[in-house]
Amino acid sequence: MSPPRLDTLEENIFVNSIPILITGTKLEVPRAKFIPYGLNVNDKKLPKNDDDFAGPLNISSNFLFFNVSYDSLWVNTNGVISLNRGIREVESPKFPNNYAPCISPFWSDIDISHSGEIFYREIIDKPTLQIIEYDIQDKFFSFYDFIATWAFVATWIDVPQFNYNNSFNTFQSVLASNGNLSFVIFNYEQLTWSVETAQAGLNGGDGTHYFNLPGSFSSSIKKLTNLSNIGVVGKWMYRTDSLYNFEYGCPSDNLMRFKPSNVSSLGGDIIDITGPCFNKDDLIFAVIDSDQENPQGCVFKNQFTCSITTKKFKRYGRIPVLLIINSYLLYEEEIDVYEPKNGALIKKNRDSLLSLIEKINNKLINK
Template sequence: MGGRIGRGDGPRTGPCGAGGLGREQLPHARAPTAALLYPSGVELGDRRTPLADDGASPPVPLSVPFHFYRRTYHTLYVNNNGLVSFGAPETQYTSDPFPLPDGRALVAPFWADVDVRVAGRVLYRQSRAPGILARATADVGAAFPHLPFTAAWVFVATWDRVAFYGATVAKVNTFQAMLVSDGRLSFIILNYGDIQWTTGAGSGGDPRSGLGGIPAQAGFNSGGSRLYFSLPGSRTPAIAHVGATSNVGLPGRWLFRVDDFSLPHGCVYNDLTDHNECSLFDHLRPVPARHCSLQGSSVLQATVRIEKKLKCIPNLNDVDKLLLNQALESVGK
């Protein structure tokens, strides 16, 4: 499969790849400071994934089942390479494009070749603390104001100032994946702090910059071929600017309902067809609070077909123009 590198390979030699920096040569990991990120840290009860290349947590039993489209999960894994996975840990360090045909169910805030032996840490916890539940309830409510919802459980995974494999430069990324549920409705929140690199050396990236090669994939894959979402810029250099994008009007945050594929402002992806009323680029142009449907091999592709006229909208910022033009090129003009 194109872009699949390393799945099933043995561990790579060396503490951080040939020519890489030792962990002590990079700044010590600090707590995330971006306003959108939820608090994390061992003092809050977070666990840490192993300090290993392509490592993952043990299976994490969930105190509340998580409904992810047509499946319900009772355990998950937090993987060093920017993924939360269901069913099995994920060691693949070069991303594949979504959708994945092999049935893997993944939440991918930033699927790339992370190496916490060089710098950073990966933290996770599930919580029913009143403060975090109230904040999650408010965040979901702001995005879906007409949907009654009170969070009963939150799972937070944080990649805190993590370096890339083979790094010879002190560049680190901070990002977060959250699962939120009331026991019936399920949501994914992806939060982004500082993103300084896109690609590890094992994926063709430049060890001096963390750029080039096959960049990170971001979004989620339900385990089927139709229900997935790929964030604009995935597997292109534009993913470096993911912190400037959003579907909820807050740069650095993407939020989805995933018991039934739904986005803020009423956009729903299912098997129906209505190509006239929908825009997933709601950070570019507001859409009415009404339901609409998309059909196609890719949510992004279906959106681009609808939104070609966005190329003519004035006052798009440079990131929006870049993402849109790359998306248009990917599906043909």
């Protein structure tokens, strides 16, 4: 019997630069749209074990990752492709770390002893390489002439969590290169289970260079199937050969930060948002507390900062903020919204009243 599948999925459809969540039955990156995988395309399979790995696997073309060239890799049961050692650990130290350079679509405690399959292979045949290079050319406009000469794909199909066999995750990681430029693609069909220590991203293994995907180390990591950095729900793509040339955003921890970090539910606070890098011509919007009908423009201040003025909140506590840059780059974080005490409310009302009195006086004076 096949494992249960998701019946519905919230999809991001971009209209006028604003994402609208629509519930539907279509999976944006179903396994049928993955890079071909399985025994019929000569994939190899990881053994039906827990916390296992295959490797070292010598590759026919060096893969440049954070400015370091690698000639072998390991495919690990627990949702990781590592570049200097096999990994049996079920939890990842937070990126960045010195533990291992790795590409992690979903590092968590995966157990395929009883169900689930993990496939992998090196790709050098031209038809499959063309599928990958067309995908990269389409999303990285400055590399419209990129020609892939080598690729590697690892695919986790219906993999369960250790000690649980009632929910399943399906995702794929693709590495591609032309000998100088390197790219990583993550395809997510479904993430139906997670733990608070699950992590997705890229780790240079030097304690400095890394890139985390949103939701890592929280249950929100399951939202990777609903989001994207390239405008295709469930698909993520990065250029990874150098230290500072991520095509989208900055080589940071991919987290937004707010100053001030807590604001009044009455609104009227000016918040500086940092984390991603901005260009003066970027279209930047903030969707606060999932209010997609009323997105707020985030005003460009400099390369590292944009600002918004808060409106009155309908509630207080931890409130989600979604930042959208140029329709495809998404950042999500929460801000603390507090309920003001009576004194603050009185002060705000008094300030509003004084402002009104001043306007009336000015009108009387000018008559």
